[in-house]
Amino acid sequence: MNGSAVYEDGKAFLASTLQRLIGALKAHSGSLFLFNHENNELVLSAYYNAKGFVLTDIKKKMGEGVAGCAIKVRTPILVKDIDTDPRFNRNGFAHYRGKSFISIPLYTGDHLIGLINITDKDSGEPFTEQDLMFADNELKLLLKKLEDQRTLVAENESLKEKLAGSSCGKFLNITGKHPKMRKIFALVEAVANTRATVLINGESGTGKRLIAHAIHNCDPIEQKKPFVEVSCGALTETLLDSELFGHVKGAFTGAFRDRTGRFELADKGTIFLDEIDSFSLSMQAKLLRVIQDGEFERVGDSKTIKVDIRIIAATNQDLNALIEQGKFRKDLYYRLNIINIALPPLRERVSDIPLLAHDLIGKHSKQLGKDVKEVAGDVMQRFTQYSWPGNIREMENAIERATILAKGQFIGLEDLPDYLTLVEPQLRIESDLTLKVGGESLKSAIKDSEYELIMQALEAAEGSRTKTAQSLGIDRTTLYKKMVSYGMLKVTKGKGKKALALAT
Ligand SMILES: Nc1ncnc2c1ncn2[C@@H]1O[C@H](COP(=O)(O)OP(=O)(O)OP(=O)(O)O)[C@@H](O)[C@H]1O
Numbered sequence: 001m002n003g004s005a006v007y008e009d010g011k012a013f014l015a016s017t018l019q020r021l022i023g024a025l026k027a028h029s030g031s032l033f034l035f036n037h038e039n040n041e042l043v044l045s046a047y048y049n050a051k052g053f054v055l056t057d058i059k060k061k062m063g064e065g066v067a068g069c070a071i072k073v074r075t076p077i078l079v080k081d082i083d084t085d086p087r088f089n090r091n092g093f094a095h096y097r098g099k100s101f102i103s104i105p106l107y108t109g110d111h112l113i114g115l116i117n118i119t120d121k122d123s124g125e126p127f128t129e130q131d132l133m134f135a136d137n138e139l140k141l142l143l144k145k146l147e148d149q150r151t152l153v154a155e156n157e158s159l160k161e162k163l164a165g166s167s168c169g170k171f172l173n174i175t176g177k178h179p180k181m182r183k184i185f186a187l188v189e190a191v192a193n194t195r196a197t198v199l200i201n202g203e204s205g206t207g208k209r210l211i212a213h214a215i216h217n218c219d220p221i222e223q224k225k226p227f228v229e230v231s232c233g234a235l236t237e238t239l240l241d242s243e244l245f246g247h248v249k250g251a252f253t254g255a256f257r258d259r260t261g262r263f264e265l266a267d268k269g270t271i272f273l274d275e276i277d278s279f280s281l282s283m284q285a286k287l288l289r290v291i292q293d294g295e296f297e298r299v300g301d302s303k304t305i306k307v308d309i310r311i312i313a314a315t316n317q318d319l320n321a322l323i324e325q326g327k328f329r330k331d332l333y334y335r336l337n338i339i340n341i342a343l344p345p346l347r348e349r350v351s352d353i354p355l356l357a358h359d360l361i362g363k364h365s366k367q368l369g370k371d372v373k374e375v376a377g378d379v380m381q382r383f384t385q386y387s388w389p390g391n392i393r394e395m396e397n398a399i400e401r402a403t404i405l406a407k408g409q410f411i412g413l414e415d416l417p418d419y420l421t422l423v424e425p426q427l428r429i430e431s432d433l434t435l436k437v438g439g440e441s442l443k444s445a446i447k448d449s450e451y452e453l454i455m456q457a458l459e460a461a462e463g464s465r466t467k468t469a470q471s472l473g474i475d476r477t478t479l480y481k482k483m484v485s486y487g488m489l490k491v492t493k494g495k496g497k498k499a500l501a502l503a504t
């Protein structure tokens with residue numbers, strides 16, 4: 001299937017939408033014209049009247065009159081009374097008995113697809129502005145979906161070609177072609193053979209751990225040196241203290257023998273401090289000394305140990321917010337943030353989803369000894385529509401589960417968890433005239449736009465919630481509530497607010 005084939009499918013969607021609009025607006029008839037770019041003409045592709053009478057593929061030159069005007073100004077036009085409207089061109093329509101009609105040009109971006117005309121209400125009343133807005137909104141939503149689908153198919157077409165080099169050379173296990181990921185790969189390569197401290201941040205499941213490993217593995221010399229990883233959030237302060245710095249026998253109850261800490265084990269190599277945000281202030285002071293002077297003492301000992309360590313730290317928290325709350329030292333932050341790698345959430349690199357799906361299926365299919373190869377088209381559509389709050393980890397879990405359940409070579413909708421299949425890609429008009437496209441009511445489409453708006457404002461304000469709230473004209477509390485409702489923030493017991501998305 002290629003891009004134009006999507007418009008062939010699109011034609012069917014447009015035609016059935018037209019038919020439904022005629023029913024919803026209680027109109028007499030309607031026609032769909034598709035624009036032929038080769039000979040610059042509009043071709044009548046479907047005509048329906050209330051009785052369902054259908055005419056298709058009758059070629060007819062159009063372009064003058066109201067339709068031509070609607071196309072030229074790219075705006076839908078409402079004609080309440082043909083006889084008194086000067087824009088209506090009676091030429092060739094002498095027999096035309098209609099009174100009122102709506103003419104809606106169909107554009108995706110700058111690309112003219114065609115035009116829809118809906119003629120006369122059964123009641124004899126003229127169409128209203130509300131009728132026009134209703135029809136126009138529905139068509140706009142459908143066109144947006146068609147455009148998204150076209151992009152997706154175009155991407156799938158070049159997928160094979162892309163797959164030849166889907167992983168960036170040295171980053172064999174990290175899939176990504178999105179410009180944001182390419183920049184990150186370049187940064188990883190640039191810092192790999194340095195001893196610079198790196199701070200990696202990004203929402204949960206975005207690949208921070210993978211990147212930390214890549215930094216170490218990318219350089220053949222560094223690769224041979226020790227790489228020690230500590231999940232700091234998993235340990236209590238006392239345990240973390242002795243885990244990192246070591247202790248001497250008798251330092252505390254249960255310290256039966258001397259213990260070498262992780263900093264010593266990582267000497268001359270790299271230590272990866274994951275969840276750095278969980279460091280207490282006193283641990284932060286000790287870490288700062290290691291960074292500045294390469295010095296520390298084991299717990300319970302007065303002998304100073306010297307090390308040469310490269311530090312990579314990661315967090316899914318907004319350290320600036322923690323600094324504001326007095327929970328994180330500013331000087332430590334500056335020391336850690338020499339090189340910053342900010343991993344984008346999956347919803348900001350949707351074009352990578354087909355590649356990721358392919359690679360993750362390959363990985364799990366191999367592990368499970370199965371022959372699952374790809375996802376079906378409608379599954380890919382769900383994948384690209386879903387917001388993936390748990391990012392790649394969530395996608396990987398869904399794919400692993402689906403690979404287990406899949407019966408043949410393709411993952412189908414039936415293999416997905418329910419929350420992914422609840423999205424309906426078909427456009428339909430409910431009996432109460434609520435429009436649904438891709439399972440989205442207008443309300444949820446508005447929510448999507450609001451989400452985008454907040455993300456953009458946060459980006460522009462470099463993560464400052466105060467500035468973001470100001471630029472959006474809302475107060476901080478409202479912004480905070482909205483961010484929580486969109487999953488940009490989560491509230492965890494005892495730990496206060498956890499930023500999942502952008503910095504505050
Ligand atoms: N670009 C990628 N290509 C392939 N797999 C990826 C990619 N990014 C992440 N993954 C996979 O997603 C999962 C989560 O990645 P990782 O543990 O690195 O994320 P994280 O950001 O450290 O998450 P958390 O904040 O929850 O610790 C892992 O199974 C990893 O292999």
Ligand SMILES: [Mg+2]
Pocket residue numbers: 208209274
């Ligand atoms: Mg991690």
